[in-house]
Amino acid sequence: MSTAREHLPGCPTWPEDFARRYREAGYWRGETFGQLLRDRARDFGTRVALVGGAHRWTYAELDARVDRLAAGLHALGIRSRDRVVVQLPNVPEFYEVIFALFRMGALPVFALPAHRASEIGYFCAFTEAVAYVIPDRFGGFDYRGLAEQVKASTPTLQHVLVLGDAGSHTALASVAREPVTLEGPSPSDVAFFQLSGGSTGVPKLIPRTHDDYLYSLRASVDVCRFSRDTVYLCALPAAHNFPLSSPGVLGTFYAGGTAVMALSPSPDVAFPLIERERVTVTALVPPLTMVWLDSTLAKKHDLSSLEVLQVGGARLSDEAAARVRPTLGCGLQQVFGMAEGLVNYTRLDDPETRIVTTQGRPMSDADELRVVDDDDVPVAPGETGHLLTRGPYTIRGYYKAEAHNAKAFTPDGFYRTGDLVRLTPEGDLVVEGRAKDQINRGGDKVAAEEVENHLLAHPSVSDAAVVAIPDRFLGERTCAVVIPRGEAPAPSALNAFLRQRGLASFKIPDRIEFVAAFPQTGVGKVSKKALRDSLRQSLSTPSP
Numbered sequence: 001m002s003t004a005r006e007h008l009p010g011c012p013t014w015p016e017d018f019a020r021r022y023r024e025a026g027y028w029r030g031e032t033f034g035q036l037l038r039d040r041a042r043d044f045g046t047r048v049a050l051v052g053g054a055h056r057w058t059y060a061e062l063d064a065r066v067d068r069l070a071a072g073l074h075a076l077g078i079r080s081r082d083r084v085v086v087q088l089p090n091v092p093e094f095y096e097v098i099f100a101l102f103r104m105g106a107l108p109v110f111a112l113p114a115h116r117a118s119e120i121g122y123f124c125a126f127t128e129a130v131a132y133v134i135p136d137r138f139g140g141f142d143y144r145g146l147a148e149q150v151k152a153s154t155p156t157l158q159h160v161l162v163l164g165d166a167g168s169h170t171a172l173a174s175v176a177r178e179p180v181t182l183e184g185p186s187p188s189d190v191a192f193f194q195l196s197g198g199s200t201g202v203p204k205l206i207p208r209t210h211d212d213y214l215y216s217l218r219a220s221v222d223v224c225r226f227s228r229d230t231v232y233l234c235a236l237p238a239a240h241n242f243p244l245s246s247p248g249v250l251g252t253f254y255a256g257g258t259a260v261m262a263l264s265p266s267p268d269v270a271f272p273l274i275e276r277e278r279v280t281v282t283a284l285v286p287p288l289t290m291v292w293l294d295s296t297l298a299k300k301h302d303l304s305s306l307e308v309l310q311v312g313g314a315r316l317s318d319e320a321a322a323r324v325r326p327t328l329g330c331g332l333q334q335v336f337g338m339a340e341g342l343v344n345y346t347r348l349d350d351p352e353t354r355i356v357t358t359q360g361r362p363m364s365d366a367d368e369l370r371v372v373d374d375d376d377v378p379v380a381p382g383e384t385g386h387l388l389t390r391g392p393y394t395i396r397g398y399y400k401a402e403a404h405n406a407k408a409f410t411p412d413g414f415y416r417t418g419d420l421v422r423l424t425p426e427g428d429l430v431v432e433g434r435a436k437d438q439i440n441r442g443g444d445k446v447a448a449e450e451v452e453n454h455l456l457a458h459p460s461v462s463d464a465a466v467v468a469i470p471d472r473f474l475g476e477r478t479c480a481v482v483i484p485r486g487e488a489p490a491p492s493a494l495n496a497f498l499r500q501r502g503l504a505s506f507k508i509p510d511r512i513e514f515v516a517a518f519p520q521t522g523v524g525k526v527s528k529k530a531l532r533d534s535l536r537q538s539l540s541t542p543s544p
């Protein structure tokens with residue numbers, strides 16, 4: 001195995017002494033994703049890897065399709081380390097595409113189906129992407145028009161590959177060629193970019209290597225006891241770190257199990273799939289968990305195969321957590337993770353109270369945690385503080401973000417998660433809040449500054465501050481507090497303006513309030529805490 005290759009410029013990496021230690025301790029084993037699929041095809045060739053739509057692909061079929069697609073992408077001119085923005089819904093082809101890219105060392109940038117021109121244009125431009133992969137239509141939206149728009153403003157973008165009716169672009173189905181031998185990546189190479197939920201004006205890109213991500217899969221598979229008998233339902237957006245790798249679909253492949261794709265997480269789509277495919281495990285965010293718990297469909301479908309429901313992405317209330325087993329008849333596993341790395345799980349055999357009241361503990365004994373005060377000084381045991389973390393699958397920096405990295409990481413390489421946590425005497429984490437300027441809208445992360453910048457572009461907006469307001473269903477919703485310039489615009493007009501600027505719909509404020517001035521902190525900055533507090537008082541009636 002060679003590790004001598006230069007790293008991709010702009011991707012901070014682990015210091016050599018850490019890398020050596022992680023290799024020597026066996027965390028990094030010199031595997032790559034391309035080889036992983038090859039190995040599974042060899043060992044489990046005839047077993048079903050992936051079910052979705054009309055497809056039912058065995059490991060051997062998936063492997064062969066990946067080889068053909070990789071050859072076709074290579075024939076188009078896509079090369080090792082080229083960036084490719086992938087924005088596909090929960091279809092089997094998602095994995096065909098990303099494994100083809102993995103195998104040739106090209107780098108998927110994982111966009112979500114909800115992203116629009118603002119986000120996609122930025123990802124394509126920032127990563128200098130050469131290709132963009134989309135469905136023709138999904139969720140009532142035509143991605144081909146979006147691709148036109150993005151292509152016009154991204155000089156590097158040469159290919160738009162469409163799953164389905166390609167229109168003026170290239171049909172993904174037409175790309176495959178006879179397999180050719182391609183030089184694969186090194187295990188220490190970046191494999192892809194995940195997106196950060198972030199708190200800054202633009203989303204940050206998270207470079208994950210084959211070595212580190214495969215270790216996170218192996219550890220996840222171990223903790224979650226995935227095996228050849230696992231049937232995993234992918235109900236959350238496939239590109240998100242949780243259903244991708246905690247242990248998710250990639251963990252399912254690692255274990256030789258079967259992944260089933262649900263185009264929607266709603267009970268009318270997911271429950272029949274659980275019944276038909278005898279699904280054993282799936283992952284949801286808290287609001288969807290509430291929908292499943294309250295669904296009358298639970299009685300109409302046989303969900304008895306379901307052993308574990310994983311819930312994460314946002315804080316699950318203890319009350320909802322306690323309802324999972326009695327209502328759905330399966331175990332609960334809380335998952336507190338982040339695309340930057342660290343993932344905490346409650347363990348399957350933990351006592352019920354620990355599962356219901358905590359967000360679990362790190363999956364690896366090599367995860368280092370610090371809980372500190374505002375000055376980076378460790379708090380007393382059991383006190384709430386900022387969570388910092390470092391380890392063999394937690395990044396050391398975002399892609400091409402030197403100035404931001406200096407703030408987001410400590411000098412000795414700990415990632416500042418922005419989460420406020422406390423540690424229980426048993427060593428479990430409880431998420432108590434958040435210090436980062438972000439709204440966690442039921443698992444969908446909204447960076448306040450990003451929305452504020454878009455609002456500030458409106459001629460009638462003098463200043464804007466975006467904050468979270470409590471919500472019974474989503475946990476939090478987004479409120480934009482605006483100081484108007486002259487007469488206040490209609491909230492609907494402001495939201496239409498944001499949509500027209502191409503902002504993903506989950507980032508459009510749920511509520512807009514107009515004020516004459518913002519409360520200030522001692523040093524004259526906007527006090528978001530005071531804003532949140534005053535909104536909480538004035539919004540005692542739930543908004544429609």
Ligand code: OOB
Nearest residue numbers: 197241242246312313314315335336337338339431
């Ligand atoms: C997951 O990843 P991201 O990158 O979308 O968001 C990470 C952030 C965390 O820093 C934390 O603020 C929040 O989401 N979060 C939770 C949580 N899980 C994530 N907050 C409270 N309780 C939880 N259980 O969201 C993610 C990645 C991998 C696995 C699971 C979730």
